[in-house]
Amino acid sequence: xxxxxxxxxxxxxxxxxxxxxxxxxxxxxxxxxxxxxxxxxxxxxxxxxxxxxxxxxxxxxxxxxxxxxxxxxxxxxxxxxxxxxxxxxxxxxxxxxxxxxxxxxxxxxxxxxxxxxxxxxxxxxxxxxxxxxxxxxxxxxxxxxxxxxxxxxxxxxxxxxxxxxxxxxxxxxxxxxxxxxxxxxxxxxxxxxxxxxxxxxxxxxxxxxxxxxxxxxxxxxxxxxxxxxxxxxxxxxxxxxxxxxxxxxxxxxxxxxxxxxxxxxxxxxxxxxxxxxxxxxxxxxxxxxxxxxxxxxxxxxxxxxxxxxxxxxxxxxxxxxxxxxxxxxxxxxxxxxxxxxxx
Amino acid sequence: xxxxxxxxxxxxxxxxxxxxxxxxxxxxxxxxxxxxxxxxxxxxxxxxxxxxxxxxxxxxxxxxxxxxxxxxxxxxxxxxxxxxxxxxxxxxxxxxxxxxxxxxxxxxxxxxxxxxxxxxxxxxxxxxxxxxxxxxxxxxxxxxxxxxxxxxxxxxxxxxxxxxxxxxxxxxxxxxxxxxxxxxxxxxxxxxxxxxxxxxxxxxxxxxxxxxxxxxxxxxxxxxxxxxxxxxxxxxxxxxxxxxxxxxxxxxxxxxxxxxxxxxxxxxxxxxxxxxxxxxxxxxxxxxxxxxxxxxxxxxxxxxxxxxxxxxxxxxxxxxxxxxxxxxxxxxxxxxxxxxxxx
Numbered sequence: 001x002x003x004x005x006x007x008x009x010x011x012x013x014x015x016x017x018x019x020x021x022x023x024x025x026x027x028x029x030x031x032x033x034x035x036x037x038x039x040x041x042x043x044x045x046x047x048x049x050x051x052x053x054x055x056x057x058x059x060x061x062x063x064x065x066x067x068x069x070x071x072x073x074x075x076x077x078x079x080x081x082x083x084x085x086x087x088x089x090x091x092x093x094x095x096x097x098x099x100x101x102x103x104x105x106x107x108x109x110x111x112x113x114x115x116x117x118x119x120x121x122x123x124x125x126x127x128x129x130x131x132x133x134x135x136x137x138x139x140x141x142x143x144x145x146x147x148x149x150x151x152x153x154x155x156x157x158x159x160x161x162x163x164x165x166x167x168x169x170x171x172x173x174x175x176x177x178x179x180x181x182x183x184x185x186x187x188x189x190x191x192x193x194x195x196x197x198x199x200x201x202x203x204x205x206x207x208x209x210x211x212x213x214x215x216x217x218x219x220x221x222x223x224x225x226x227x228x229x230x231x232x233x234x235x236x237x238x239x240x241x242x243x244x245x246x247x248x249x250x251x252x253x254x255x256x257x258x259x260x261x262x263x264x265x266x267x268x269x270x271x272x273x274x275x276x277x278x279x280x281x282x283x284x285x286x287x288x289x290x291x292x293x294x295x296x297x298x299x300x301x302x303x304x305x306x307x308x309x310x311x312x313x314x315x316x317x318x319x320x321x322x323x324x325x326x327x328x329x330x331x332x333x334x335x336x337x338x339x340x341x342x343x
Numbered sequence: 344x345x346x347x348x349x350x351x352x353x354x355x356x357x358x359x360x361x362x363x364x365x366x367x368x369x370x371x372x373x374x375x376x377x378x379x380x381x382x383x384x385x386x387x388x389x390x391x392x393x394x395x396x397x398x399x400x401x402x403x404x405x406x407x408x409x410x411x412x413x414x415x416x417x418x419x420x421x422x423x424x425x426x427x428x429x430x431x432x433x434x435x436x437x438x439x440x441x442x443x444x445x446x447x448x449x450x451x452x453x454x455x456x457x458x459x460x461x462x463x464x465x466x467x468x469x470x471x472x473x474x475x476x477x478x479x480x481x482x483x484x485x486x487x488x489x490x491x492x493x494x495x496x497x498x499x500x501x502x503x504x505x506x507x508x509x510x511x512x513x514x515x516x517x518x519x520x521x522x523x524x525x526x527x528x529x530x531x532x533x534x535x536x537x538x539x540x541x542x543x544x545x546x547x548x549x550x551x552x553x554x555x556x557x558x559x560x561x562x563x564x565x566x567x568x569x570x571x572x573x574x575x576x577x578x579x580x581x582x583x584x585x586x587x588x589x590x591x592x593x594x595x596x597x598x599x600x601x602x603x604x605x606x607x608x609x610x611x612x613x614x615x616x617x618x619x620x621x622x623x624x625x626x627x628x629x630x631x632x633x634x635x636x637x638x639x640x641x642x643x644x645x646x647x648x649x650x651x652x653x654x655x656x657x658x659x660x661x662x663x664x665x666x667x668x669x670x671x672x673x674x675x676x677x678x679x680x681x682x683x684x685x686x
């Protein structure tokens with residue numbers, strides 16, 4: 001608790017920044033949850049857990065979704081929760097099998113809203129070829145919730161050659177990314193109408209198991225897969241660099257950002273590297289497999305814009321951006337978030 | 344949606360009663376969720392899903408917990424969420440292996456509260472011999488949540504002879520219960536201090552996997568196991584009677600209720616048969632195995648007060664209470680709940 005207390009000395013209370021996915025979230029997880037729950041499986045802190053207590057090929061994950069608004073260009077909370085869980089399983093090298101859906105509904109929510117979200121969950125599950133096998137429904141009093149929170153959990157089966165972990169990155173490996181970053185968060189911010197900008201940017205929310213399946217023939221050459229959601233590309237790369245005790249250098253000119261998202265970021269003073277994505281995957285692989293993996297990813301509709309964005313180095317440690325003018329800028333983990341939470 | 348609309352015609356909005364575990368919850372699940380998610384696994388509507396798409400011995404479940412207050416005599420939301428998930432797996436005949444914990448925290452929650460709950464989760468998981476293998480943390484703005492909501496999901500391994508399902512009850516079988524009903528809900532209501540009564544009744548919240556393991560040598564003689572939580576004994580028996588298309592007659596004089604809980608129920612006008620439990624299990628088994636199962640259950644600390652409370656009949660269908668004076672009273676499924684939600 002020491003570090004958390006420093007960050008919020010007077011109150012010693014949870015703040016929104018503790019849910020941002022940044023440094024404060026990491027400290028909260030480490031200093032409260034992981035401290036009490038400690039065990040071998042949890043200590044890896046990957047996106048999903050491999051249940052080696054029973055059978056080394058069952059993978060298990062959970063995620064809570066509290067997005068506002070519930071509907072936004074390119075998606076909604078229903079598509080989001082299925083994609084999030086499917087992707088967390090997929091980046092572990094698992095084939096997603098089954099999902100559960102637990103809804104916490106605020107009294108007064110319209111049935112039409114609930115039905116629209118439910119349909120979206122069903123459609124996305126169909127696209128991802130996973131079954132919804134169970135759920136739970138709780139209703140809380142008006143003012144004790146925010147329309148609809150959904151927690152999805154998922155079970156998958158690990159593919160035999162996939163041994164991916166955030167702690168496996170090795171110097172000399174290359175970093176691939178399957179396309180434009182930041183679109184999801186910009187789409188959600190736009191849908192809130194708080195900043196008075198109108199955009200037709202759509203969330204990238206997508207189930208990535210099909211795309212990732214394309215890379216599995218090269219699984220033995222892949223060390224890390226992660227989806228850069230809350231906290232964005234920079235935060236996820238920081239998690240990997242820290243867990244693997246390496247440095248990661250990415251090249252600004254290689255990072256794909258749509259022109260529209262770039263414009264919004266300039267107006268609002270946001271850095272797309274820290275914006276949430278819901279359909280992106282970072283793949284860290286051996287240099288000699290790069291072109292095959294890139295080709296495999298590019299062949300899938302969710303990987304058309306795949307690029308090699310950087311390399312893993314022994315030093316300097318941490319994450320660095322090689323800027324357009326050739327300088328190196330450190331990409332630290334933010335304390336909290338750039339803007340009100342959106343995912 | 345037709346039936347739901349009838350029940351709430353003017354508003355067509357979700358009400359607290361939709362979260363009660365009673366008839367409206369069942370209609371919500373059936374007419375919204377199950378309609379869109381339909382598949383073979385989900386349609387069984389048991390407490391946990393057996394993943395026969397992959398491997399017939401993996402069992403998977405989820406539950407959201409929104410209890411108010413967070414702490415009450417005999418337990419707290421932490422103990423509750425682990426017990427709920429462990430018990431949902433156990434009543435399917437599975438050995439619980441791993442649990443995930445997803446927290447939705449309202450901004451401003453004290454770290455001390457979060458740490459106390461986290462410790463309770465860890466202690467209960469240790470008692471139940473399950474690992475916490477993953478989690479997620481989201482923080483919502485003040486006034487958009489209610490201190491702390493927790494969704495736990497669990498994975499277990501099915502024991503080979505256990506083929507329990509709410510739809511398996513057969514006429515001639517007997518109904519066993521492991522002890523006093525209603526204590527959990529009365530403990531939570533008391534902790535709210537809304538009704539001005541003081542009681543030392545403690546919640547029965549307990550992980551039942553140890554108790555249920557004692558019955559597994561007789562698994563081939565057991566047709567149904569269910570934990571009567573939200574909605575109480577009467578609601579769970581109604582679910583079983585309906586899914587199995589049988590009648591269930593229980594005897595009032597056999598139903599164990601503590602004197603204190605009986606007193607509180609009389610004062611507040613509550614029926615203990617509809618009050619939530621968090622450490623109770625209904626076992627429906629063949630008559631010729633009754634005494635062995637009863638003996639096995641009584642040997643465990645959470646089964647000391649085990650009784651045979653009734654029998655399964657072909658007709659009348661539904662659930663019936665044989666009262667102390669010999670009459671038969673129908674125990675219907677309530678529309679909503681007797682009192683504000685507590686579990």
